[in-house]
Amino acid sequence: MPNTKPFLYTSLSPALLHLYNVSQATVVIIDVLRATSTIATALYNGAKHIVPVDSVAKCIELGRQINCITAGERDGKIAEGLSYGNSPFEYSREFIEGKILVLTTTNGTRLLHMALDKGAREIVTGSFANLNAVTEYLLQQKNNVILACAAWKDRINIEDTLFAGVIIKKVRDYFNIECDASHTAVNLYEKAGGDLFAFLKENNASHFKRLMAYGLEKDIRYCLEPNQANVLPIYEAGKLKIY
Amino acid sequence: MPNTKPFLYTSLSPALLHLYNVSQATVVIIDVLRATSTIATALYNGAKHIVPVDSVAKCIELGRQINCITAGERDGKIAEGLSYGNSPFEYSREFIEGKILVLTTTNGTRLLHMALDKGAREIVTGSFANLNAVTEYLLQQKNNVILACAAWKDRINIEDTLFAGVIIKKVRDYFNIECDASHTAVNLYEKAGGDLFAFLKENNASHFKRLMAYGLEKDIRYCLEPNQANVLPIYEAGKLKIY
Numbered sequence: 001m002p003n004t005k006p007f008l009y010t011s012l013s014p015a016l017l018h019l020y021n022v023s024q025a026t027v028v029i030i031d032v033l034r035a036t037s038t039i040a041t042a043l044y045n046g047a048k049h050i051v052p053v054d055s056v057a058k059c060i061e062l063g064r065q066i067n068c069i070t071a072g073e074r075d076g077k078i079a080e081g082l083s084y085g086n087s088p089f090e091y092s093r094e095f096i097e098g099k100i101l102v103l104t105t106t107n108g109t110r111l112l113h114m115a116l117d118k119g120a121r122e123i124v125t126g127s128f129a130n131l132n133a134v135t136e137y138l139l140q141q142k143n144n145v146i147l148a149c150a151a152w153k154d155r156i157n158i159e160d161t162l163f164a165g166v167i168i169k170k171v172r173d174y175f176n177i178e179c180d181a182s183h184t185a186v187n188l189y190e191k192a193g194g195d196l197f198a199f200l201k202e203n204n205a206s207h208f209k210r211l212m213a214y215g216l217e218k219d220i221r222y223c224l225e226p227n228q229a230n231v232l233p234i235y236e237a238g239k240l241k242i243y
Numbered sequence: 244m245p246n247t248k249p250f251l252y253t254s255l256s257p258a259l260l261h262l263y264n265v266s267q268a269t270v271v272i273i274d275v276l277r278a279t280s281t282i283a284t285a286l287y288n289g290a291k292h293i294v295p296v297d298s299v300a301k302c303i304e305l306g307r308q309i310n311c312i313t314a315g316e317r318d319g320k321i322a323e324g325l326s327y328g329n330s331p332f333e334y335s336r337e338f339i340e341g342k343i344l345v346l347t348t349t350n351g352t353r354l355l356h357m358a359l360d361k362g363a364r365e366i367v368t369g370s371f372a373n374l375n376a377v378t379e380y381l382l383q384q385k386n387n388v389i390l391a392c393a394a395w396k397d398r399i400n401i402e403d404t405l406f407a408g409v410i411i412k413k414v415r416d417y418f419n420i421e422c423d424a425s426h427t428a429v430n431l432y433e434k435a436g437g438d439l440f441a442f443l444k445e446n447n448a449s450h451f452k453r454l455m456a457y458g459l460e461k462d463i464r465y466c467l468e469p470n471q472a473n474v475l476p477i478y479e480a481g482k483l484k485i486y
Binding site (some may be wrong): 184 | 395396404426448450
């Protein structure tokens with residue numbers, strides 16, 4: 001009997017995305033520290049929608065045109081000309097409810113636009129914060145899937161790989177996975193065991209270290225905690241929204 | 244005190260090699276199944292030297308010009324116009340001693356030329372077959388190191404990642420490793436445990452599957468066995484040789 005399960009691939013870096021056929025797949029954008037965690041959180045807390053943009057200039061420009069919150073970081077800090085950063089703790093319900101967030105980040109929003117340019121059939125965003133929402137959606141849709149890790153300036157990172165791993169662990173029986181990167185991710189997740197914070201620390205993970213040096217341990221711990229903002233952001237017509 | 248250890252990075256795919264500064268490093272080309280295993284074996288068995296070339300056409304051309312063995316595969320099979328393949332078992336001492344081998348492969352020799360074009364300071368080849376020779380060389384030289392996995396048509400593969408992992412496990416105390424890909428590789432190796440053949444099988448590794456389908460289980464088992472051909476091939480002036 002032919003294998004009729006949908007395929008699943010993992011792209012561990014934006015520099016590898018071109019290897020996969022995004023036009024026939026749901027692409028899950030993964031930027032655990034912190035873009036996609038923050039996207040889930042802001043929408044969970046009632047943001048009207050999020051406009052992901054791929055440059056600071058576009059973010060500022062949109063900020064002039066519409067009534068919105070402009071936010072974004074470059075190299076882990078609030079970018080010049082923008083008002084807010086990329087911490088999920090900035091987007092409490094009191095602050096963000098009913099508002100539009102225009103967001104640009106070093107890796108995550110850039111990758112989203114790359115997937116868009118390559119003609120992705122559908123784009124959603126994933127993070128531990130919305131783990132179950134992503135998992136349930138993929139299982140329910142039964143589409144082909146590409147897990148697209150944002151990495152750090154094209155260098156593979158552990159935290160995005162771990163998130164790809166946990167997704168694969170949960171859905172692998174329902175997908176055809178002929179992809180060593182996917183198997184690597186799930187083995188890394190299994191090796192990490194229960195305490196992902198400790199695992200990143202032990203392994204001297206690059207972006208973990210960078211954020212710790214900025215005093216952002218609280219952000220990291222939040223971003224590794226499953227299901228704190230269990231919604232599914234779907235990209236459509238320039239906006240990330242919950243449908 | 245500043246960290247004065249040399250750096251070590253791992254490039255899990257040729258498509259990521261540009262992220263690393265090869266001009267200041269010893270680049271270890273890794274193509275476990277089977278190019279770099281075969282290179283070690285042929286030199287161990289007395290080949291005079293090996294000329295790695297990046298195309299079948301160049302291989303044929305050189306075969307016309309000098310007295311040599313022309314060999315190479317494309318997609319795991321002997322390429323049209325060449326006489327021998329990419330199996331270590333083709334290069335016994337009886338066959339290869341004193342001869343020049345001109346070799347082209349799908350991933351490994353292509354990556355070597357890529358490292359060369361990017362100005363690598365030094366190029367050596369690594370595989371389980373020459374694990375100890377590589378490890379000892381890196382520890383002795385104390386140069387910066389880039390472990391460059393050949394992967395499969397730019398897609399990350401498990402077996403090259405495992406070999407990067409074992410090297411890192413052996414040398415990590417002597418290098419400064421700020422590289423999530425390296426930490427991923429070593430965790431994968433530790434997760435695999437003792438039986439790498441079983442690990443590749445369980446994980447449905449793509450190239451493992453491909454070679455198994457060609458009936459090459461014997462090759463795979465050999466290529467995963469440490470120190471069967473413990474020599475260090477170093478690239479110089481167009482040739483891989485033991486110095």
